[in-house]
Amino acid sequence: MLDQVKAKYKPRVNGEVHVYPFIVELDTMPIGFMQYYKLAQEIQAEFGYPSTLNICGIDQFIGVPEYFNRGIGTTMFAKFTNTLSHLKDVDLIALDPEVSNTRAVRCYEKCGFKKVKKVHNETCWLMELKAKNDLNDVSKDFMC
Numbered sequence: 001m002l003d004q005v006k007a008k009y010k011p012r013v014n015g016e017v018h019v020y021p022f023i024v025e026l027d028t029m030p031i032g033f034m035q036y037y038k039l040a041q042e043i044q045a046e047f048g049y050p051s052t053l054n055i056c057g058i059d060q061f062i063g064v065p066e067y068f069n070r071g072i073g074t075t076m077f078a079k080f081t082n083t084l085s086h087l088k089d090v091d092l093i094a095l096d097p098e099v100s101n102t103r104a105v106r107c108y109e110k111c112g113f114k115k116v117k118k119v120h121n122e123t124c125w126l127m128e129l130k131a132k133n134d135l136n137d138v139s140k141d142f143m144c
Helices: 002-013 041-047 072-085 102-110
Strands: 019-026 029-038 055-062 092-095 114-119 124-130
Touching: 002 019, 019 072, 029 072, 041 114, 055 072, 072 092, 072 102, 072 124, 102 114, 102 124
Parallel strands: 055 092
Antiparallel strands: 019 029, 029 055, 092 124, 114 124
16 A cells, blocks of 8 residues: 555655645644646646646645544635635636535635536536735735
């Protein structure tokens, strides 16, 4: 199992693959994971976006169930997406949670994401947030 994790994430950590992973910590304890990446052109086309847009895809989770339903996910997600939305080369941030994952969808909506349409045979929502592209407003709490 550890070999699989190393094989997948070592190239990302080394900058060989342009997916940027982050471990989420609360009081120095690792509790979750977040990553962002430039959405591939074929995925953008599949979702109906023009190739001229720079779209950032994201994935995230809290891996410690004791921290579910405490607002921690919303806080970490809001800080992460606020920072990403201010990057100069990002027009949109997109994600595609499963329709049945109502807790995640609610969290994303609280953070300003809008449902665009159902994708992946109607099993997921395509959700997006328009970028702000103003580095002056970036949250001071975000740590890389």
